[in-house]
Amino acid sequence: TRLYGPHVKEFVEMMLPEASAEAIRYARTIACRAAATARSDAAGPVHINFPFREPLIPAAAAALPARDAVVPTADDRGAPYVRVEQAPRRPDPAGLAPLAAELRAATKGLIVCGPQDAPRFPEVVARLAEELHFPLLADPLSQVRCGPHHSPIVIDSYDAFLRDEETAQALAPEVVLRFGAAPVSKPLMLYLQRHARCRQIMIGNSGWGDPGLTASDVLHAHPRFLCEALLGGLRSSARRRAADTPSDWAGRWQRTAQRARAALRRRLGQEPDPSEPGVFAELADLLPEGAALFAGNSMPVRDLDTFFAGGPRFVRFLTNRGASGIDGVISAALGASAVSAGPLVLVIGDLSFYHDMNGLLAARRLSLQATIVLLHNDGGGIFSFLPQADDPEHFEELFGAPHGLDFRPAAEMYGLSYH
Ligand SMILES: Cc1ncc(C[n+]2csc(CCOP(=O)(O)OP(=O)(O)O)c2C)c(N)n1
Known part of the structure; x- marks a missing residue:
C-alpha cells in the first residue's frame, strides 16, 4: 500500500471502482488535487493506489453515467473539477x-x-x-x-x-x-x-x-x-x-568564457567525427527554434553542459535527473515528446538505452515523434573518468560493463527507423 513510504509528497488509497457519478467525481477530484500537489514547490511524486475487485475483469453491464450527471454545470465542461491556484511568493519591494x-x-x-x-x-x-x-x-x-x-x-x-x-x-x-x-x-x-x-x-x-x-x-x-x-x-x-x-x-x-569556448571548438575539431561531446556541439548548431533536447544521465547531461554553446535560439532542455538514475530515460523523453511544441531529440548512453528499451513500445503505440541519438560506447563510459578506472582488475567487469549488443534489431522490433 504505502510502497514508497515517506518518499512521496502524498499517498491516497482510492475506493474500489464503481460506475457511479459520485465515484467519478471522487476520482476526478483526487486527480486534480494530486496533480496540484505534485506540481507545487518542490515538485515531486504523489502515490495513488487503485484497488480492483478480483478477478480484474471489467463489469460489462455497468455503463458509465452520462457526462451531464457528473459535470455540475455546462460552463464547467473542459475545465478541471478542482482548480488549484497557488499564489506565488511575492517579495516586498x-x-x-x-x-x-x-x-x-x-x-x-x-x-x-x-x-x-x-x-x-x-x-x-x-x-x-x-x-x-x-x-x-x-x-x-x-x-x-x-x-x-x-x-x-x-x-x-x-x-x-x-x-x-x-x-x-x-x-x-x-x-x-x-x-x-x-x-x-x-x-x-x-x-x-x-x-x-x-x-x-x-x-x-x-x-x-x-x-x-x-x-x-x-x-x-x-x-x-x-x-x-x-x-x-x-x-x-x-x-x-x-x-x-x-x-x-x-x-x-x-x-x-570566449577563450574556453574557442579552445573547446578547436579540440573538438581534432576528435574523430562523430564523437560523444561533438554531438552536443553539433546539436547547438542544428536544433531549430523551439526544439527540445533531452539528455540522458551519466555523460550525456555533463557533455550537454560542457559542449552546448548558448545562443539566441530558444531550446528547451530536459532530463530525468531525480537521483541521477539511468532508468526510465526513454519513457520520460517519449512522454515529453508527446507534449513538446517543437521536435524532440534524446541523447542517451547505451546502458541507459538498454535499461529502458521496453519504453520504446510507447513510441509505436502512440505514434510519438522523437529522434534518439544513441551514444554507443559499449558500456558505462563515465567510469573511465572516475577513480575506478585505475583498477584494471575489476574495471571492465564491474564498471565498464560491456554487453556487445547491436541495437538495430531492437529498433526494428519496435518499427523504428535506425541509421
Ligand atoms: C538505475 C541505475 N543503475 C545504475 C546506475 C549507476 N550508473 C551511473 S552511470 C552508469 C553508466 C551509464 O552508461 P551509459 O548510459 O552507456 O552512459 P555513459 O556512461 O557511457 O555516458 C551507471 C551504471 C545508475 N545511475 N542508475
Missing part, C-alpha cells in the same frame, strides 16, 4: 531595498542559475545580470542558456574553465545570487565551495537547494518576481555606480 543597494555596490557579483522551470524567468534574470553587470552562469537546465535574451553576460563554458585552479581562484566573487537546483557541473560546485566565505544568497519558492552547504542566506521568494522587484529597486535607486559601463569583472569572465 521595500524590504528588498537593502539587498538592492548591496548588489548595486558590489563590483564582483555573480548570478548562478541551476535547473529550474519557471516560465519567463530567463529573460528577467538576464536583464538583472545586465543591470548589475554580474556574469550569469547558466546551467542548460536553468533554461537561461538559450533564447532571445541571450547576450555575452550569459556564460556557458564555466564547466571547462573553472577546472583550472588558478582561474577558479582568481575569479573570486564578493556576492553570488543563486537560483534553481544544484548545477550539474562539478567544477562549478567546487568553485562555489572554494568561495564559500563570500555571500551566497539562495533564492527559491521553498526548500534549500544547497547540497554543497555553501549558502549564507536563503531568500524564499518566487524567482521571477524577486528579480523584477530587484530590477525595480535598482532602477529607481539614486546610488547608481559612477561609471555604469561594464566593469572589468564582467569583462574578465566574458573573455575567459
